[in-house]
Structure formats: structure tokens, C-alpha cells
Amino acid sequence: MPSMAEQRPKLDEYLGQAFDRIPVAMIVVNQLGKITRLNQLAETTFGYSAAELIGRPVEVLIPARYRHAHPGYRQGFLAETNARPMGAGRDLSGLRKDGSEFPVEIGINPVQTGEGPMILSVILDLSERKLSEKRIQDALQQKELLLREVHHRVKNNLQVIHSLLDLQALKSSDSELIGMLRDSQNRVRSMSLIHQTLYQSQNFAQVDFQRFLGELLPRLTEAYGSMSGQVAIEINAHDVKLPINEAIPCGLIVNELVSNALKHGFPNQQRGKISVDIRQQGERQIELCISDDGQGIPPTLDLSRTSSLGLQLVQLLTQQLHGQLDIQRENPTRFSLSFQLGTAP
Structure with a gap:
């Protein structure tokens, strides 16, 4: 019977496939605010490839006028480590590679990894919803x-x-x-x-x-x-x-x-x-x-x-x-x- 160590790569590969195929944009950020992983829908949503984003500060995906406050929000969340919506009651915006902004809803969740605690962000693009509401x-x-x-x-x-x-x-x-x-x-x-x-x-x-x-x-x-x-x-x-x-x-x-x-x-x-x-x-x-x-x-x-x-x-x-x-x-x-x-x- 294969050992647990031998089974883990297959399990990680399976979870990685599920992470990529889940129908919401997902981004993993470390304690320093650097992007460590994102799924395919996150690439499509923001207009970047994974290679362009991994290792970069997550603030690159946030409009410039909000960036100064974001590190404080992140540190506060790491101190609480409870899953919660981000910016509840406020309109949030994401920033695409082409410079266009779009309305988003974000849920943030703590994730314990071998590299320490990280933040898993689930991002919903509200553009269609907002357009429907306007109609x-x-x-x-x-x-x-x-x-x-x-x-x-x-x-x-x-x-x-x-x-x-x-x-x-x-x-x-x-x-x-x-x-x-x-x-x-x-x-x-x-x-x-x-x-x-x-x-x-x-x-x-x-x-x-x-x-x-x-x-x-x-x-x-x-x-x-x-x-x-x-x-x-x-x-x-x-x-x-x-x-x-x-x-x-x-x-x-x-x-x-x-x-x-x-x-x-x-x-x-x-x-x-x-x-x-x-x-x-x-x-x-x-x-x-x-x-x-x-x-x-x-x-x-x-x-x-x-x-x-x-x-x-x-x-x-x-x-x-x-x-x-x-x-x-x-x-x-x-x-x-x-x-x-x-x-x-």
C-alpha cells in the first residue's frame, strides 16, 4: 500500500485541479500581502496570467485610491483569523490589467499551510449584477x-x-x-x-x-x-x-x-x-x-x-x-x- 507521503502528491494534484475549476475567482495571499496562487477564473477576471501575478503585492488588483488602507485591513484580518466578508456594507472595486475598474464582493478566509497562515480571497465580479440592477x-x-x-x-x-x-x-x-x-x-x-x-x-x-x-x-x-x-x-x-x-x-x-x-x-x-x-x-x-x-x-x-x-x-x-x-x-x-x-x- 502506498504511504501517506506517496499519496499526498496525487491529493495535492486533485485539489489543485478543483481549485482551478471552481466557478469563482480565488486568490491566495501570504502574510506579506504577496500573491502565491490564483485560479483560472481569477486570471480571466483580472486579465492577468498567473505568472504575471504570483509574487506581486495583492494591491496591484486594487484601485490606487484604496491601496494605502489595504495592508491595515489585511493585518487586522490575520489577527482575527475568522472567515468574513471584506468591506461589508461598502462598495468594493477591483482593478483589471487594462486599468478598468469593476464592482466586486470579496470573502476572505484563513488558510493554514506549511509556509504559515495565508489568506484565501474569494472574489465575485458584480458587473453583470450591477448592470441588471441598473436596468x-x-x-x-x-x-x-x-x-x-x-x-x-x-x-x-x-x-x-x-x-x-x-x-x-x-x-x-x-x-x-x-x-x-x-x-x-x-x-x-x-x-x-x-x-x-x-x-x-x-x-x-x-x-x-x-x-x-x-x-x-x-x-x-x-x-x-x-x-x-x-x-x-x-x-x-x-x-x-x-x-x-x-x-x-x-x-x-x-x-x-x-x-x-x-x-x-x-x-x-x-x-x-x-x-x-x-x-x-x-x-x-x-x-x-x-x-x-x-x-x-x-x-x-x-x-x-x-x-x-x-x-x-x-x-x-x-x-x-x-x-x-x-x-x-x-x-x-x-x-x-x-x-x-x-x-x-
């Missing part, structure tokens, strides 16, 4: 720009419709028709504000409802000029953010119910308050409540058969949200809507 980032930026443009154009188109309704109202002397056109204007404005909020936001998936309500409700009181200063509006949005599929019907519901309260809840210059409260319960449950301390809803009014377009629209939008609407007629008048996120089409 993804560029695609995301293009998508973001496209979404901004889409929301901007939708908002502008809705504002055109708002202006056309305004022109139509100015040409009419029918007070009932003018009221209907003004109501339609308010609905269009509500949808336009949703898109304006998204356009101004950093997140196109979520509408900041606090911001939206802060824009919508003062404009509603302005639309009913006689109510300005007579009825106060309180907003409690609790930092709720809604996907656009839920934000638009919610915005229209708020528009309709606040408009109804302003038109019918405070006759004869009665003063009062309208409160809009929206909050999220758990991960998906949304609770929306619009209340006022006005004169209330007459008990003779059948809400399920009302001819009011606004209340019919509220009921249709509630169905669209797959929500539940509860109504309290007075002391205070309250519409409470609850629904689950992700159910609107």
Missing part, C-alpha cells in the same frame, strides 16, 4: 414617469370636463339644472383630486387620504358659498392610505355625503359641524364615518327608495366596495361605511 432601476423610473404622466393627463382631462360643466351652467337659467351640473362638477373635482394627490405623491399605489380630504372639503364649502363660515368641517384621517380602486369610490362617497349635509342639514343659517373620520382596523379593514349635527334625516324619507342621485350613488359605490353602510338619522346624523381592502374591482 431594473431604469425600468422602474420609466414606469414611474409614465404613471406620473398618466395621472397628470387624467387630472387635466377631468378639469376640462369640470370647465365644460361650468360653461353649461352659466348658459342655463334653470336653477334645478344648474344645481345638478354643480353636483356633477363636484364629483369630477373629487376624482381629479385623487389623481392630483397621486401625481404629487412618491407612492403611486396609495392615495394619502388625509391630503386628499384636506384639498376636497374646503373646496366643497366654497362651492356652497352661503355655508362658508356657517358650518365647520373636521377631518380625522389617521394617516390612512388607500389603493386607487378604493380611493376613488371612497372619495366620491365623501363628496356626496358632505355635499348633502351642506345642502340639506343646516337650513335657515343654522350653524354646525360636519366630521369626516376614516381609519384602518388591522391590515385590511377600513372604517369611514361622515356625521353632522344638523337637523337630521326626516323619518318619512325612505332611504332605500330615495330619488336623490347622491344617495343612490352612495349605495352603488358601497356595493362596488363590497362594503356595509349603516345610517343613523339624527343626533348626530351619521353614515358609517366599513369595507375590506382589495375587494374593489
